[in-house]
Amino acid sequence: MPTTPQRPPKIAVLPGDGIGHEVLEQGLRVLAAVAPDVTYEHFDFGAERYLRDGTTLPDSALERFRTEFDCIYLGALGDPRVPSNVHAKDILLGSRFKLDLYINFRPVRLLDARYCPLKYKRPEDIDFVVFRENTEGLYTGIGGQFKRDTPDEIAIEQEINTRKGVERIIRAAFEWADTHGKTKMCMSDKANAMRHGHELWQRVYKLVAAEYPRIQASHLYVDVLTMRMVQAPEEFEVIVTNNLFGDIVTDLGAAIQGGIGLAASGNLHPGRVGLYEPVHGSAPDIAGKGIANPFAAILTAGMMLGQLGRPEDERRIGDAVGACLLAGHVTRELGGTLRTAEAGTAVLDALSAQA
Ligand code: NAD
Ligand code: IPM
Numbered sequence: 001m002p003t004t005p006q007r008p009p010k011i012a013v014l015p016g017d018g019i020g021h022e023v024l025e026q027g028l029r030v031l032a033a034v035a036p037d038v039t040y041e042h043f044d045f046g047a048e049r050y051l052r053d054g055t056t057l058p059d060s061a062l063e064r065f066r067t068e069f070d071c072i073y074l075g076a077l078g079d080p081r082v083p084s085n086v087h088a089k090d091i092l093l094g095s096r097f098k099l100d101l102y103i104n105f106r107p108v109r110l111l112d113a114r115y116c117p118l119k120y121k122r123p124e125d126i127d128f129v130v131f132r133e134n135t136e137g138l139y140t141g142i143g144g145q146f147k148r149d150t151p152d153e154i155a156i157e158q159e160i161n162t163r164k165g166v167e168r169i170i171r172a173a174f175e176w177a178d179t180h181g182k183t184k185m186c187m188s189d190k191a192n193a194m195r196h197g198h199e200l201w202q203r204v205y206k207l208v209a210a211e212y213p214r215i216q217a218s219h220l221y222v223d224v225l226t227m228r229m230v231q232a233p234e235e236f237e238v239i240v241t242n243n244l245f246g247d248i249v250t251d252l253g254a255a256i257q258g259g260i261g262l263a264a265s266g267n268l269h270p271g272r273v274g275l276y277e278p279v280h281g282s283a284p285d286i287a288g289k290g291i292a293n294p295f296a297a298i299l300t301a302g303m304m305l306g307q308l309g310r311p312e313d314e315r316r317i318g319d320a321v322g323a324c325l326l327a328g329h330v331t332r333e334l335g336g337t338l339r340t341a342e343a344g345t346a347v348l349d350a351l352s353a354q355a
């Protein structure tokens, strides 16, 4: 999965909307400290730009991301002034689809037990990765409305499951498990109710699993998966699932790892430019107050460096965030007193303190 560029890495920075700006600023401070050779270009795509001139994400920018950059570092998209969320769909889902970033890689790792809402769970109990399919499922927008605003109206949202799409995400999950010494895979669907698309997932899963006899391949319907994630998260090492279920279970994953302010993610296609973003959104309820937790964005920056072939930098950043959690140097939603910028400074201090 990682690509190692020959020249210094070049990152496209899209702060986006709301707290996206606030948390990315801290992520960039940490990147500057850990990887001073990295270069950046900022892009102003987001609600403000859309409201100003109607631009969401031009094809020319996508082409530049594809050809000139190693990574895209994104804050969050979503603004109450754009109720249709059209800009977010174009920029976020547009990047995922048009760059064909079919793997949404979302680790769920408890760094410090005190921030876990589950009783008696330790860091070693919550340490798994979700491989979320990222280019099809219920997210393609295929469907339509008929007789809108009448008592007879119909709204159809089609779920797309292609053999190619299902196979490549399942294969990516097994391949990652295999190369990272993992022995437990769980595929989650709802084949008991969704008999066509999810039956395809079941068939393909069995075929691919047979190629990895060392990995124990299990299956859970998604309703049971959510229950087990709460009751026995230690059962999981790698979870692979479709786009919508992956979205939902990774917010649950974020909650059990200590909160949405700690969850990092990467949108990936091996060998191509990846898009890295915290799992959380633009949080309009706290935007502009300087209180957002920047740790998810900082851990995302670490993931980005790891994927660029610098696992030691990723480890350092993870350890620094872990040290802040241990010391109680955290933002308010985690019971601390730090503001966003202070939490960024705490991570920088923890990095400096590393041997
Ligand atoms: P959200 O993740 O923005 O917020 C959910 C709750 O978590 C809010 O109470 C918020 O204050 C809190 N929260 C989120 N991030 C936090 C952080 N870093 N520190 C402290 N608290 C944090 O989800 P939402 O409210 O459903 O969505 C708001 C907007 O963001 C919507 O427009 C949504 O579509 C969009 N969104 C974008 C992305 C993305 O760009 N990747 C992801 C999720 C949601
Ligand atoms: C996420 C977000 C997005 C998604 C939204 C903003 C479309 O919730 O990245 O988790 O559902 O993929």
Ligand code: MN
Residues within 6 Å of the ligand: 247, 248, 251, 279
């Ligand atoms: Mn989500």
